[in-house]
Amino acid sequence: xxxxxxxxxxxxxxxxxxxxxxxxxxxxxxxxxxxxxxxxxxxxxxxxxxxxxxxxxxxxxxxxxxxxxxxxxxxxxxxxxxxxxxxxxxxxxxxxxxxxxxxxxxxxxxxxxxxxxxxxxxxxxxxxxxxxxxxxxxxxxxxxxxxxxxxxxxxxxxxxxxxxxxxxxxxxxxxx
Numbered sequence: 298x299x300x301x302x303x304x305x306x307x308x309x310x311x312x313x314x315x316x317x318x319x320x321x322x323x324x325x326x327x328x329x330x331x332x333x334x335x336x337x338x339x340x341x342x343x344x345x346x347x348x349x350x351x352x353x354x355x356x357x358x359x360x361x362x363x364x365x366x367x368x369x370x371x372x373x374x375x376x377x378x379x380x381x382x383x384x385x386x387x388x389x390x391x392x393x394x395x396x397x398x399x400x401x402x403x404x405x406x407x408x409x410x411x412x413x414x415x416x417x418x419x420x421x422x423x424x425x426x427x428x429x430x431x432x433x434x435x436x437x438x439x440x441x442x443x444x445x446x447x448x449x450x451x452x453x454x455x456x457x458x459x460x461x462x463x464x465x466x467x468x469x470x471x472x473x
Contacts, residue, residue, distance in 0.1 A: 384463035393470035
């Protein structure tokens with residue numbers, strides 16, 4: 298029928314959103330018809346990140362499983378670090394993970410920090426951090442190995458951070 302399907306991306310940096318829309322562009326006139334928003338992606342920064350932006354990549358398939366569009370959009374992140382003045386341990390990512398994951402935490406004041414990986418029974422598997430740290434944001438990678446540098450089995454693990462009176466534990470899943 299001479300019409301083309303077009304895909305549009307709109308980025309709102311203040312709200313941290315990307316909208317992906319499609320529409321049909323009629324060949325006889327410059328009007329857009331029969332379209333709508335396919336997805337709205339909202340990005341919320343929950344911890345400190347060294348990255349200056351979030352990249353949103355997308356692929357769109359039609360009903361016959363043919364890829365009809367791909368693209369990417371960028372949302373700049375605020376350069377401000379979290380100013381909560383508290384101790385925080387953020388969720389690891391990715392979760393579940395295959396070979397390694399990243400754990401980020403924030404320290405409000407200088408203190409001794411212990412960050413340990415535990416098995417489901419609460420037994421220490423790996424000590425990632427055990428030392429004095431100044432206030433700030435930190436990131437640690439766990440490579441799925443124990444203190445003897447042996448690979449651990451797939452399963453549910455915990456990680457616990459202790460900083461003075463602050464203690465927090467989260468669950469993570471290693472899937473090989």
